[in-house]
Amino acid sequence: MEYISGILLFLLLVVLLSSFVTVKQGTIAVVTVFGKYRRQLPPGLNFKIPLIEQIHARISVQNRSVELSFQAVTQDQANVYFKAMLLYSVLDQNEETIKNVAFKFVDQNNLMQALIRTIEGSIRAYVATQKQANVLAQRNEIVEHVKHQIDPVLETWGYHLQDLQLNDITFDEEIMRSMSRVVASNNLKAAAENEGQALLITKTKGAEADGNAIKIAATAEREAAQLRGQGIALFREEVAKGMTNAAQEMQQANLxxxxxxxxxxxxxxxxxxxxxxxxxxxxxxxxxxxxxxxxxxxxxxxxxxxxxxxx
Incomplete structure (x- = not known):
């Protein structure tokens, strides 16, 4: 009799302990009854009906990230290799949102596979409309396109795309070399244009300086010639005056x-x-x-x- 009482006491203790559930901060527990959604448990210590209510899933409402690495083809048939970082989270803590998160997919692996393939497909569809020369300059456009296309789909799953960072965009080695040559040639062209402009400015300033020097020299020469002419004229005037006075005096002296x-x-x-x-x-x-x-x-x-x- 005591043995049976001990077993019953033990079973009662187990049932009592299983009635309490601890939910971590940043997590929501989904409770089902015989496989059907019943309610959700917030963070902290919660009570559930033992043997009837079951914890179906514990859903984290924190931000989650995943690394992506895939290939796309541009409109002009160039291979583009992407390395990206995806940041996503549960849309909100409303009951319908939590139900979508808990029951839309069989498990987390199926969710991640669908999420990654959807984003890769969106980027590939966008890149297919662009030429390889434009892809590097359109990081922001690609991200905005993905967010616009993916957010409505993710919301039906109960998730929200927080951010998508394209960390690395590369091409085949041959294309990278050709792009490097194009950049180098453009730099040389720009340098030549700058040197040409600098030389033109130097020549123009030099010509202006020479012209000003010639003008100054011509003005000085003209003024000097005027002064010389005035000096000769004054000299001749004084000579004429002296000779006239001398002639008058000699006439008066009968010479x-x-x-x-x-x-x-x-x-x-x-x-x-x-x-x-x-x-x-x-x-x-x-x-x-x-x-x-x-x-x-x-x-x-x-x-x-x-x-x-x-x-």
């Missing part, structure tokens, strides 16, 4: 004005002798030659004196 011309003649010969620096000047030193020269000078003087009277 022949040809003496002035003779003096100028002798002064000129003296200057030739002192400052000729080896140059040879032929002068007629005979009496007739000097008389002819004096007559020519006197005739020039008379013409000069007659000009004011004519005016």
């Amino acid at each position: 022949d004005t040809s003496v002035i011309l003779f003096t100028m003649w002798t002064e000129a010969i003296k200057q030739f002798a002192e400052y000729s620096e080896g140059n040879v000047i032929f002068l007629d030193g005979s009496t007739d030659g000097m008389n002819n020269t004096m007559k020519q000078l006197m005739a020039m003087q008379l013409n000069k004196q007659a000009e004011p009277k004519k005016s």
